Amino acid sequence: MTRSLAICLINPRSRPSYWTGDYATPFYSLGRRLRYSMANGALVSVAALVPAGHEIVIIDENVEAIDFDSLRRFDVIGVTGMVVQGERMLEILRRLKELPAVVAVGGPLVTVNESTFDGLCDVRFIGEAEETWPAFVNALASGAPTAARYAQAQKSDMTRVPVPRFDLLRRGAYGTAPVQFSRGCPFLCEFCDIITTFGRRPRTKKPEQVLAELDAVVAQGFGGCFLVDDNFIGNKVEAKRLLRHIIDWQRSRGFPLLFVTEASINLADDRELIDLMVEARFTSVFVGIETPRIASLNETRKVQNVHGDSLLAKIERIRSAGLGVSAGFIVGFDNDDAAIFDEQFEFIQSSGIPNLSISLLTPLPTTPLYDRLLAEGRLDFSDPELIYIPKQMTREQLKSGFRQLLNRVFDVGAYFDRVFDSVPARATPARLRTGPLHLAAWMARAVMLAGVMARQGVLWRHLRAYRRVVRKNAALGPRALGFIDMMNHWIAYWHFASVTRQLSGTDFGNIAAVSNRQ
Numbered sequence: 001m002t003r004s005l006a007i008c009l010i011n012p013r014s015r016p017s018y019w020t021g022d023y024a025t026p027f028y029s030l031g032r033r034l035r036y037s038m039a040n041g042a043l044v045s046v047a048a049l050v051p052a053g054h055e056i057v058i059i060d061e062n063v064e065a066i067d068f069d070s071l072r073r074f075d076v077i078g079v080t081g082m083v084v085q086g087e088r089m090l091e092i093l094r095r096l097k098e099l100p101a102v103v104a105v106g107g108p109l110v111t112v113n114e115s116t117f118d119g120l121c122d123v124r125f126i127g128e129a130e131e132t133w134p135a136f137v138n139a140l141a142s143g144a145p146t147a148a149r150y151a152q153a154q155k156s157d158m159t160r161v162p163v164p165r166f167d168l169l170r171r172g173a174y175g176t177a178p179v180q181f182s183r184g185c186p187f188l189c190e191f192c193d194i195i196t197t198f199g200r201r202p203r204t205k206k207p208e209q210v211l212a213e214l215d216a217v218v219a220q221g222f223g224g225c226f227l228v229d230d231n232f233i234g235n236k237v238e239a240k241r242l243l244r245h246i247i248d249w250q251r252s253r254g255f256p257l258l259f260v261t262e263a264s265i266n267l268a269d270d271r272e273l274i275d276l277m278v279e280a281r282f283t284s285v286f287v288g289i290e291t292p293r294i295a296s297l298n299e300t301r302k303v304q305n306v307h308g309d310s311l312l313a314k315i316e317r318i319r320s321a322g323l324g325v326s327a328g329f330i331v332g333f334d335n336d337d338a339a340i341f342d343e344q345f346e347f348i349q350s351s352g353i354p355n356l357s358i359s360l361l362t363p364l365p366t367t368p369l370y371d372r373l374l375a376e377g378r379l380d381f382s383d384p385e386l387i388y389i390p391k392q393m394t395r396e397q398l399k400s401g402f403r404q405l406l407n408r409v410f411d412v413g414a415y416f417d418r419v420f421d422s423v424p425a426r427a428t429p430a431r432l433r434t435g436p437l438h439l440a441a442w443m444a445r446a447v448m449l450a451g452v453m454a455r456q457g458v459l460w461r462h463l464r465a466y467r468r469v470v471r472k473n474a475a476l477g478p479r480a481l482g483f484i485d486m487m488n489h490w491i492a493y494w495h496f497a498s499v500t501r502q503l504s505g506t507d508f509g510n511i512a513a514v515s516n517r518q
């Protein structure tokens, strides 16, 4: 006999980071229900895999606190998480041990670092779970034996993945919805666990599946969508086919969605692909640039960034075709010496990319980088922030150079220099609504931002910068940014600068005052 199970899936809170929008969200929310930049893609996908007849609840700690007492009634509690959520995952799992539920762990962290979860869960899911998770639920419900570890023998067939349960998300709580088109990436970057987890042959959904997901996302009230592919253009032929469907879908519905995604820099070499993305209403693309130093790119096997003309020329080609660019940078490669910080800063400034992240190189287990450093005896876990011994710097030099770089890049002057460098060569028609109510909302945001800065004792510094910014903007003549565009940049700047202060330990003061997180 099969019993009906009560299943709860938990996404542990993430700490604020460049891409989580924590310090920007309260300004966009303006007292509405918006709590977090983006819904988690794993919870809704794993929920959709649960066979019919079971109750399923999802809890995202980024938008609601976990009430552990209320979890007592669940038969199964599943926890997801990636490396930056690791600490919080472990805290939650320790609390869950006190409950009667069968505790399952899945997602990117357990997939590459199983031993961390020893003794903290009853069952673990390694890699994709389209086949293993329903098989486990069915076995448990029917009283058949279950295993303590599940790992799929075959990669998931993406053409059979069901529409995620977007209906389980708290309505209005998120800025964007996660929709996944493909898994896997054809490239070979040494530090990347995408290829060890999902493989090098990109597997794609059929356009009809993606369109069904877009319909579901719009039905939930979303206006923004993050195509959460590892590399959206891993299979360019399929990406173009999908984009043509999305364009028709958008047209027939009055363009309800704006998209962002991640792609490799060889996007710049395919104008047709960029044009299709722009036509489908992609506003920006995140690109892994990593470093301007060719020796470091070669070392990390990021060949796509070295081929052809310069990185700056590639970035400019994407942007001038109408697609915004955000980017990720890394310091700490073996070919990086103390000069890398100035080199990165100069490159970043000349790239005109305002919104970007800079990370310390992180050797994730399962990656070729991890294996190489292990073989060279250079892994050292005594410092959780930097678990390897750099080649041309001491750990302290690398960490302090990294922090100084963050502070320089997200200084208000440097940030707005990049904003003005990325303004299109031609004036673009305003895309945002500018009725009196909207203007009033944006005025309210400006006042709120000034209030937050004042509370943190940095208003005067920013007002001085504001005067310079206004002058520079006016100098752009007909291309000058309007009030709403400028406010969007000020809010983004505030987020990036706040995260920087937190990461580099040079706090503005009480940054929690602008964060809406528990």
Ligand code: B12
Residues within 6 Å of the ligand: 014, 015, 016, 017, 018, 019, 020, 038, 039, 040, 041, 042, 043, 045, 046, 077, 078, 079, 080, 081, 082, 083, 084, 104, 105, 106, 107, 108, 109, 112, 125, 127, 128, 129, 130, 133, 156, 178, 180, 192, 193, 194, 228, 229, 230, 357, 359, 364
């Ligand atoms: C979207 C995304 C983001 C979004 C997160 C949005 C959100 N709210 O979750 C943003 C842009 C904010 C982001 C940021 C970062 N990210 Co990210 N991100 C992704 C990306 C591209 C897609 C995630 C996704 O939605 N996948 C779709 C779902 C369906 O796939 P899935 O999570 O793998 O789930 C499947 C299985 O894992 C399994 N499963 C998952 N959970 C569970 C739970 C249970 C109980 C079960 C049974 C099964 C199960 O079942 C699912 C179906 O098969 C992944 C790459 C990837 N392919 O996963 C990287 C990835 C997760 N990110 C990564 C990293 C490193 C980061 C950053 C640290 C980067 C940086 N240096 O700034 C930051 C951290 C930000 C933070 N503080 O939170 C790494 C994590 C590495 C690791 N092994 O932990 C990944 C894997 C990419 C990579 N290799 O670089 N990221």
Ligand code: SF4
Residues within 6 Å of the ligand: 185, 186, 187, 188, 189, 192, 193, 194, 195, 230, 231, 264, 288
């Ligand atoms: S291009 Fe991106 S997803 Fe692909 S292997 Fe390199 S880092 Fe990983």
